[in-house]
Amino acid sequence: MTAPRSAPAPHATRVEELQARIRGMQATRLETKAVPTHPAFADVLPGGTLREGTVVQVEGSMTLLMALLAGPSAGGAWAAVVGMPEFGVEAASRFGIALERLVLVPDPGAQWLAVSAALVDVMPVVAVRPATRVSPAEASRLQARLRQRGTTLLVAGAWPGSDARLGLEASEWHGIDRGHGNLVDREVVVNAAGRGEFARHARSRLRLPGRSLEFAPVPAGPGPAEPVLAPAAASAPIPPRSVAPELPAPVSIVPRPIAIGLVGQARRRAG
Amino acid sequence: MNADLGRTIVLWCPDWPVHAVRHELGIDPSAAIALIEGGLVFACSEGARRQGVLRGLKLREAQLRSPELIVHDYDAALDVRVFEPVVRRIEQIVPGVQVVRPGTLAMRARGPARYYGSEQAAASALLATTAELGLVDVGIGVADGPFAAEQAARATRAGTPATVEPAGSGAASAPPSVKIVAPGASAVFIAPLSVSLVADPRTTTLLNRLGVHTLGQFAALPEVDVRRRFGAAGAFAHDRASGREQARVLARTPPPEFEVEQHFEPPLDRIDQLAFAFRIGAEEFIQRMRAVRLVCTGLRVEIDDERGGHSSRSWLHPRWFTPADVIDRVRWQLQGAGTADTGLASPIVRLRVIPERVDSTGNHEEGLWGGAPDERVHHGLTRVQSMLGHDAVVTASVGGGRMLADRQVLVPWGDRAPAPARADDAPWPGSLPALAPASVFRDRLPVALLDARGAVVTIDDRGAISSPPERFAVGEALAATPTTRSRTRDGFGAAPVRAWAGPWPVVERWWDPEHAKRVHRFQIVDDDGCAWLLVRDAEGWWAEARYD
Numbered sequence A: 001m002t003a004p005r006s007a008p009a010p011h012a013t014r015v016e017e018l019q020a021r022i023r024g025m026q027a028t029r030l031e032t033k034a035v036p037t038h039p040a041f042a043d044v045l046p047g048g049t050l051r052e053g054t055v056v057q058v059e060g061s062m063t064l065l066m067a068l069l070a071g072p073s074a075g076g077a078w079a080a081v082v083g084m085p086e087f088g089v090e091a092a093s094r095f096g097i098a099l100e101r102l103v104l105v106p107d108p109g110a111q112w113l114a115v116s117a118a119l120v121d122v123m124p125v126v127a128v129r130p131a132t133r134v135s136p137a138e139a140s141r142l143q144a145r146l147r148q149r150g151t152t153l154l155v156a157g158a159w160p161g162s163d164a165r166l167g168l169e170a171s172e173w174h175g176i177d178r179g180h181g182n183l184v185d186r187e188v189v190v191n192a193a194g195r196g197e198f199a200r201h202a203r204s205r206l207r208l209p210g211r212s213l214e215f216a217p218v219p220a221g222p223g224p225a226e227p228v229l230a231p232a233a234a235s236a237p238i239p240p241r242s243v244a245p246e247l248p249a250p251v252s253i254v255p256r257p258i259a260i261g262l263v264g265q266a267r268r269r270a271g
Numbered sequence B: 001m002n003a004d005l006g007r008t009i010v011l012w013c014p015d016w017p018v019h020a021v022r023h024e025l026g027i028d029p030s031a032a033i034a035l036i037e038g039g040l041v042f043a044c045s046e047g048a049r050r051q052g053v054l055r056g057l058k059l060r061e062a063q064l065r066s067p068e069l070i071v072h073d074y075d076a077a078l079d080v081r082v083f084e085p086v087v088r089r090i091e092q093i094v095p096g097v098q099v100v101r102p103g104t105l106a107m108r109a110r111g112p113a114r115y116y117g118s119e120q121a122a123a124s125a126l127l128a129t130t131a132e133l134g135l136v137d138v139g140i141g142v143a144d145g146p147f148a149a150e151q152a153a154r155a156t157r158a159g160t161p162a163t164v165e166p167a168g169s170g171a172a173s174a175p176p177s178v179k180i181v182a183p184g185a186s187a188v189f190i191a192p193l194s195v196s197l198v199a200d201p202r203t204t205t206l207l208n209r210l211g212v213h214t215l216g217q218f219a220a221l222p223e224v225d226v227r228r229r230f231g232a233a234g235a236f237a238h239d240r241a242s243g244r245e246q247a248r249v250l251a252r253t254p255p256p257e258f259e260v261e262q263h264f265e266p267p268l269d270r271i272d273q274l275a276f277a278f279r280i281g282a283e284e285f286i287q288r289m290r291a292v293r294l295v296c297t298g299l300r301v302e303i304d305d306e307r308g309g310h311s312s313r314s315w316l317h318p319r320w321f322t323p324a325d326v327i328d329r330v331r332w333q334l335q336g337a338g339t340a341d342t343g344l345a346s347p348i349v350r351l352r353v354i355p356e357r358v359d360s361t362g363n364h365e366e367g368l369w370g371g372a373p374d375e376r377v378h379h380g381l382t383r384v385q386s387m388l389g390h391d392a393v394v395t396a397s398v399g400g401g402r403m404l405a406d407r408q409v410l411v412p413w414g415d416r417a418p419a420p421a422r423a424d425d426a427p428w429p430g431s432l433p434a435l436a437p438a439s440v441f442r443d444r445l446p447v448a449l450l451d452a453r454g455a456v457v458t459i460d461d462r463g464a465i466s467s468p469p470e471r472f473a474v475g476e477a478l479a480a481t482p483t484t485r486s487r488t489r490d491g492f493g494a495a496p497v498r499a500w501a502g503p504w505p506v507v508e509r510w511w512d513p514e515h516a517k518r519v520h521r522f523q524i525v526d527d528d529g530c531a532w533l534l535v536r537d538a539e540g541w542w543a544e545a546r547y548d
Helices: A011-025 A061-076 A088-092 A109-122 A134-151 A196-200 A226-227 A257-270 B014-027 B046-050 B059-065 B078-091 B109-114 B117-130 B146-159 B187-190 B203-207 B215-220 B223-241 B271-277 B278-291 B325-336 B373-388 B481-486
Strands: A057-058 A080-081 A102-105 A125-128 A152-155 A164-176 A183-196 A203-205 B007-012 B033-038 B039-045 B070-073 B097-101 B102-108 B139-144 B178-179 B260-270 B296-305 B309-317 B343-360 B393-400 B408-412 B439-450 B467-476 B496-509 B516-528 B530-538 B540-548
Touching: A057 A134, A057 B187, A061 A080, A061 A088, A061 A125, A061 A152, A061 A164, A061 A183, A080 A109, A088 B439, A102 A109, A102 B373, A109 A125, A109 A134, A109 B373, A134 A152, A152 B146, A164 B033, A164 B139, A164 B496, A164 B516, A183 A196, A183 B496, A183 B516, A226 B309, A257 B203, B007 B109, B007 B117, B007 B146, B014 B039, B014 B078, B033 B046, B033 B059, B033 B139, B039 B059, B046 B516, B059 B070, B078 B097, B078 B102, B078 B117, B078 B496, B097 B146, B102 B109, B102 B146, B102 B530, B117 B139, B117 B178, B139 B187, B146 B178, B178 B278, B215 B223, B260 B271, B271 B278, B271 B309, B271 B325, B271 B343, B278 B325, B278 B343, B296 B325, B325 B343, B325 B373, B439 B530, B467 B516
Parallel strands: A057 A152, A057 A164, A080 A102, A080 A125, A125 A152, B033 B070, B139 B178
Antiparallel strands: A102 B393, A164 A183, A183 A203, B007 B102, B007 B139, B033 B039, B097 B102, B260 B343, B296 B309, B296 B343, B393 B408, B439 B467, B439 B540, B467 B496, B496 B516, B516 B530, B530 B540
């Protein structure tokens, strides 16, 4: 949890913040528990945490994805990364992901959905990049399984009916100039949009990563922070820009029968 | 001392390590082979010896003497493994065998001599058996005590190196590969041999300085004086040198046999057929171990195909093997990256599964309240592995190296991480600072880095850039968002470079023309605020990684 703010916030904001913290600590819905998340996300995520059984789209930044994985992983949870051959292991370990509890499936190919479904059963956090487009029916079947198992699914790409979307709005590297210096730290604006608690369009400035490879919110106030971001904000939850590649163009829209079989099976078991 | 009790037969296979490697890798027997340990030649084949390669020679010197020398690392475990079938076969005809070392067996002579009629007949029977196993170059020595017998066995070859003939043909009448030293004559037989055979190098030097060069001279020294001067070890050596060896053959207890072997007639050419046919074998394999309260945590699968191909590989299991796991390993070994219904290049005639590591079931008992959560993880991952293949599910660790791809070590789930060939904590001059890129491309992406006039930026031999980079584009192969966005931006399809730093040279293994690498690294921040790690090599610019 964040340290209490010293600056007197307006009344409504204060109430909202306190409510968010209460939500973070207790289950509001049935069987929905908070997943320990990196403290830097206190302002981005409602209650500062991810929820079990939800699908969160993470767009355009591997570092953001790693930052979301780092909290649960440091808390002792296993994590799986599916379909991302370029996942930088060294960066992950420097950012606080425990490599001994990290499993990679770099090339699941067309079976990525079946593989994710199998991993969702045993891993509390699964990150996946869909190789093909997901039909809403498949997505909802997998989501039922997520809720049953209490797993959080982070999706780097499109997902019908996701609970939240996180993305980078701006990214600025420090320490490098035209011909000298080197990359040292980066300030980004992360925005979050989605359903339910995410509906409030949180945006916040984070160091991703900071000078000593940590994640931290950028203290608001001095510096060129606020004025730059002000105008772009409200209407579009996530602008179409993104910094990193999304999924490659979807090739096959025909759903995989095997995936349906597996997911369907789980649902029967659940029922 | 009762001479009869001391009579010993020693069966000696010359150059056993070389033979084992030849057997495993299927190398031509006449080729010159050397096995290296610690940079020195540990063992070499007859072919290599003819060209002047000797044990203890430096590798470079050996290669100088024999340019076509085939060099392998010495693997002690392989020696033992290949020798095991030989020991088992010998145990069938002569009980009570001691494995002195892989390649050398000792057994008491009394029993076999009485059974086969004479020591000579027993030796012939042994030779016939080894000939069946394909070992033609075997020496057998019979003498008082294991030491003398071994020297006798070695003498069969040392004396007549050129006339050693296949044992099968010469077994009938006093073949040259048998040397029998009459009872009581052992001391005389070993007398001309060098004293270094019984004493350690330091003592040998000392004895040589004292004028004692042969075992006979050593044996002539008064026993009491030797004991006083050289202690128990010296007395032991003295006993050996004078043919009064106290050591007796200590027969090994044959270990229980767990391995399963299945022959297929007619040969099977489909993996699913093979997996089905081996189901019973796998069950039996696990069941036999379970009966003596053992679980298998590592095994070796050996597969022979019709064309004479041989595939052998060890598999480890993070917990223990079930019959289904054993079948999975066989499948994975055959199919590689293919699917289960892939046809095989050549039909399989023989399948053998050998346990390599076993453990007591007590260490693997489930807790009263069920297993640990990790167990569930393991089951889930095993399921994914059976979907995609063994190598598809990996765990990662950080290794050493300069290039980013070298620094991530991926190990299939269930295998043990290999001993790091490159240490992570070594300084690695030229590697990147602490901030590591989040996306490391497996295959580097071609990029274009252009200066203000649209020419490609180059780096000269002194590491200076031709002109500052202004625009940057990632190759079409990337199919990534930044490119599609920026393609429309100007004529080159290139986005402006916001900031850049470099070049930072990385020079690796310049002394080795095959692996030498000389590249320059650049960090670039593009117009979107995304940072890239670029590499310039002889062929052009590449994106090695991205900080995103």
